[in-house]
């Protein structure tokens with residue numbers, strides 16, 4: 001066990017803009033402290049890039065403000081280089097024993113969506129057993145709420161990721177033809193992005209022919225046939241920030257039935273993109289696209305939501321779905337991605353990545369769409 005003060009000299013106390021927003025969010029939720037366990041949230045607040053193997057304790061109670069990164073000895077050097085907060089190097093339960101003294105008598109939030117039952121029991125055992133127990137408070141979305149609106153720096157990372165993804169698509173598209181395996185297409189996209197310093201944002205979907213009926217048809221060994229549609233959904237990852245884009249392309253001369261599906265999805269997608277602006281209700285956007293597909297008799301085949309926010313996570317707020325209460329604000333980055341999936345026939349999805357701007361929107365993805 002050891003403490004590791006950041007050599008950068010950056011402050012261990014909560015003092016920046018992001019810290020102030022967090023302090024306000026904690027105050028609204030009635031929290032003195034927050035035990036951050038969602039990897040993206042650890043990264044967002046501390047800068048430490050291996051959030052899967054770290055936790056962050058933030059204390060914002062009266063004069064007592066500050067944060068400590070908890071990670072293990074595999075990351076001693078990395079934590080020193082990356083974390084804005086001092087790191088305590090240990091593994092659980094030593095981490096919890098160390099944190100216990102800081103949380104005595106405090107209302108400590110935990111992230112209910114990112115803590116297992118056994119981890120919660122361990123927190124209780126260490127922080128509620130002594131003379132001045134902490135009160136553990138279940139929370140949802142405290143840090144995620146801060147992540148909804150991106151800073152200029154965050155938008156720059158997402159834009160860089162999308163630029164690489166667009167270049168990858170342009171390079172690989174000519175080779176998407178009958179006789180080529182789906183996983184070869186995925187491999188080429190991934191290799192292109194890696195060559196340019198980006199990772200793949202998620203397992204790439206390459207779904208050809210009848211496999212197009214699977215919204216997340218991860219590239220398989222299937223050989224693309226003639227006169228088929230192929231749905232390709234992929235993204236790049238740059239400094240933790242994702243891009244996300246889907247194109248459906250024609251190989252040969254797909255049937256009129258497939259072309260009709262394509263045209264309906266394109267109409268829904270373009271209408272949704274045009275409606276993206278600050279103040280737009282996410283549920284209305286979903287309905288707009290869904291109604292167009294319903295008017296084409298395809299509503300029952302639109303098997304998911306219209307879209308989602310994109311950032312440090314591939315799926316984050318706001319949610320562009322029927323049940324969403326979210327309203328768009330400038331600085332949000334979202335997808336619009338209607339699709340239809342007909343078992344035994346195939347499917348179509350078209351997706352753009354969009355920045356909400358003060359006056360409307362900017363489409364970040366630039367790969368051309370086919371007109372069938």
Ligand SMILES: CSCC[C@H](N)C(=O)N[C@@H](C)C(=O)N[C@@H](C)C(=O)O
Nearest residue numbers: 202215233244304305307308314315
């Ligand atoms: C495993 S990440 C997949 C990324 C892909 N572009 C995507 O977002 N696909 C959608 C069909 C999706 O999964 N939507 C979610 C938000 C949903 O509707 O629940």
